[in-house]
Amino acid sequence: MSPPRPESQLRTSGSLSRRLTLRLVLSAAFLTLVLFFVVLAFVRDISQRTQDSILLASATSIMDSLRVEAGQITLDIPYAALSMLGNVSNDRVFYNVRKDGEVLTGYEDLPAPSQAPSPGAPSYATEEYRGASLRRVTLARRLSLDGGPADIEITVAQTREGQTAELARLTRWALMMGGGFFLVSALIGIWAAQSSVQPLHALTGVVSRRGPKDLRPVRHAVPSEMAPLVQSLNRFIERLRVSLARSEDFIAEAAHRVRTPLATVRAQAEITLRRVEKAENRASLREMIRAIDESSRAAGQLLDHAMVTFRTDSLERKPVDLDGLARDLVERLRPVADLKDIDLQYSCAGVSPLRGDAILIQNAVRNILDNAIKYAPSETGVLIDVRQGPLDVIISVTDEAGGFPAEEDTAVLTQRFVRGSNAAGTIGSGLGLTIAREVAEAHGGKLVIEPSSTGAGACVSLSFPLR
Numbered sequence: 215m216s217p218p219r220p221e222s223q224l225r226t227s228g229s230l231s232r233r234l235t236l237r238l239v240l241s242a243a244f245l246t247l248v249l250f251f252v253v254l255a256f257v258r259d260i261s262q263r264t265q266d267s268i269l270l271a272s273a274t275s276i277m278d279s280l281r282v283e284a285g286q287i288t289l290d291i292p293y294a295a296l297s298m299l300g301n302v303s304n305d306r307v308f309y310n311v312r313k314d315g316e317v318l319t320g321y322e323d324l325p326a327p328s329q330a331p332s333p334g335a336p337s338y339a340t341e342e343y344r345g346a347s348l349r350r351v352t353l354a355r356r357l358s359l360d361g362g363p364a365d366i367e368i369t370v371a372q373t374r375e376g377q378t379a380e381l382a383r384l385t386r387w388a389l390m391m392g393g394g395f396f397l398v399s400a401l402i403g404i405w406a407a408q409s410s411v412q413p414l415h416a417l418t419g420v421v422s423r424r425g426p427k428d429l430r431p432v433r434h435a436v437p438s439e440m441a442p443l444v445q446s447l448n449r450f451i452e453r454l455r456v457s458l459a460r461s462e463d464f465i466a467e468a469a470h471r472v473r474t475p476l477a478t479v480r481a482q483a484e485i486t487l488r489r490v491e492k493a494e495n496r497a498s499l500r501e502m503i504r505a506i507d508e509s510s511r512a513a514g515q516l517l518d519h520a521m522v523t524f525r526t527d528s529l530e531r532k533p534v535d536l537d538g539l540a541r542d543l544v545e546r547l548r549p550v551a552d553l554k555d556i557d558l559q560y561s562c563a564g565v566s567p568l569r570g571d572a573i574l575i576q577n578a579v580r581n582i583l584d585n586a587i588k589y590a591p592s593e594t595g596v597l598i599d600v601r602q603g604p605l606d607v608i609i610s611v612t613d614e615a616g617g618f619p620a621e622e623d624t625a626v627l628t629q630r631f632v633r634g635s636n637a638a639g640t641i642g643s644g645l646g647l648t649i650a651r652e653v654a655e656a657h658g659g660k661l662v663i664e665p666s667s668t669g670a671g672a673c674v675s676l677s678f679p680l681r
C-alpha cells in the first residue's frame with residue numbers, strides 16, 4: 215500500500231471564500247466611493263440653492279420697496295430684506311442699487327455682472343470680494359421716470375464662510391456614513407462569502423468523518439450546484455464498493471483454488487517418494503515437495519495478507535474469547551510441534567472478552583506461533599500465555615529459538631517480505647509478522663518483540679486494548 219499523499223501536495227488554485235470575500239469587499243468599497251461623491255454633490259447643490267433662493271428673496275424684497283414718487287426714486291430698504299440672510303449664517307452681507315450703472319446706495323465696489331441681466335431673470339455668480347469668496351445675485355428692472363426709462367439693478371451678496379463650514383461638516387458626516395456603510399457591507403460580504411462555502415465544509419465534514427470502510431452513498435443535502443459533484447462522488451464510491459467486494463470474493467476463491475490442488479500434488483509427491491528407490495530421484499522429489507511447500511505457503515500467506523488488509527479496513531468488532539481461540543490454535547498446531555518434539559505449553563489466567571475480529575486475531579496468533587515452532591530447534595519448549603493487563607488483553611509466545619537476529623531491526627522485520635538472516639533454510643515469505651502487526655494495530659493494539667526472560671529465545675506478544 216503506498217502511503218497517502220499528504221494534503222499539502224494537493225494542487226490548489228486559491229481559495230473560493232477568499233476570492234468571494236475580496237470581490238464583495240471591493241464592490242462595497244467601490245459603491246461606498248460612488249455613494250460618497252453622489253451625496254457630496256447633492257449636499258453641495260442643495261446648500262447652494264438654499265443660499266441662492268434667500269439671496270433672491272432678499273433682492274426681490276428690496277426691488278419691491280422701490281417707489282417712484284414725483285418722478286424720483288425713493289428706496290426704503292426693509293429690515294427683513296437683509297436680516298433674512300442672517301438667519302442662514304453669520305456671513306457678511308453686501309448690497310448695492312444702481313441706476314443705469316451708477317451706484318445709488320450701498321457698496322460702490324461690489325462686483326456687478328459684466329452683462330446686465332434681463333428683467334425677470336436674476337444672474338448668479340460666485341466671486342472674490344475683499345479677500346473672501348462671495349455669492350451674489352443681481353436683479354434688473356426697468357422703471358419709467360420723468361426723463362425716460364431707467365435701468366435699475368439690485369445686487370445682494372453674501373460671503374460663503376458659513377456655507378463652506380457647513381459643507382465641511384456635511385463632508386465629514388458623509389465620510390463617516392461612508393465608512394460605516396463600507397464596514398457594514400464588508401462584514402456582510404465576509405459573512406456571505408463564508409456562508410456560501412459553508413455547504414462545502416459541511417460536505418467535507420460528512421465525508422471525512424466516515425470510517426475507512428463506510429462505502430454508503432453520500433445522502434447529505436447539498437445546494438444544487440454541488441449536486442453533480444456529490445453524484446460523481448457517489449458513483450465513484452459505488453464502483454469502489456463493487457470492486458472491493460469482487461476482490462474480496464476473488465481472494466477467498468483464489469485461496470481455495472490454489473491450496474487444494476497444491477495439497478493434492480504434495481500428497482502425490484509424498485506417495486511417489488515412498489515408492490522411488492534411486493537416490494537422485496528421491497532427492498529431486500524432496501526438492502519438489504519443498505518447492506510445493508514453499509509455493510503453497512507463499513500463496514497462503516499472500517492471500518492471508520490480502521484478506522487481513524481487507525478486513526482491517528472495515529474492522530468488525532464482536533466479542534472475542536481470546537482464551538478459547540488460543541487454546542484451539544495450540545491444539546491445531548500441536549501435531550506440527552510434535553514433529554519437532556517441541557513442547558507447547560499453554561497458560562491463561564482468565565481474561566475478559568475483547569471486541570474485535572476473531573478471524574484476524576486467530577490469523578495473527580497463528581503466524582506468531584508458527585514462527586516460534588519454525589525457528590526453534592527440536593526438543594525445546596514454547597509457552598503461550600494469555601493474560602489481562604489493566605487496559606488490555608495480552609497474548610505472548612515465548613520460544614527457545616535463539617532470539618531475533620541481533621543485527622537486524624525488529625521493526626524492519628515486521629515489514630512486508632522482509633526475512634531475517636536466521637530464516638535461511640526455513641520456508642517462509644516474510645509476511646507473518648506483518649500480518650500480526652497489522653491486525654494488532656487495526657484493533658488499536660501493538661506487536662511487541664523482546665528477548666525472552668531466560669535469554670534462550672524471543673517473546674513475541676500481541677496486546678489488544680479492552681476499551
Ligand SMILES: Nc1ncnc2c1ncn2[C@@H]1O[C@H](COP(=O)(O)OP(=O)(O)O)[C@@H](O)[C@H]1O
Pocket residue numbers: 581585586589613615616617618619627628632633634635636637641642643644645646647648672
Ligand atoms: N520466533 C522467532 N525467533 C527468531 N526469529 C524470528 C522469529 N519470528 C520471526 N523471526 C524473524 O523475523 C523474520 C520475519 O518473520 P515473518 O514475518 O514471520 O516471516 P517468515 O517467517 O516468513 O520469514 C523471520 O524471517 C525471522 O528472521
Ligand SMILES: [Mg+2]
Pocket residue numbers: 581584585642644645646647
Ligand atoms: Mg513467519
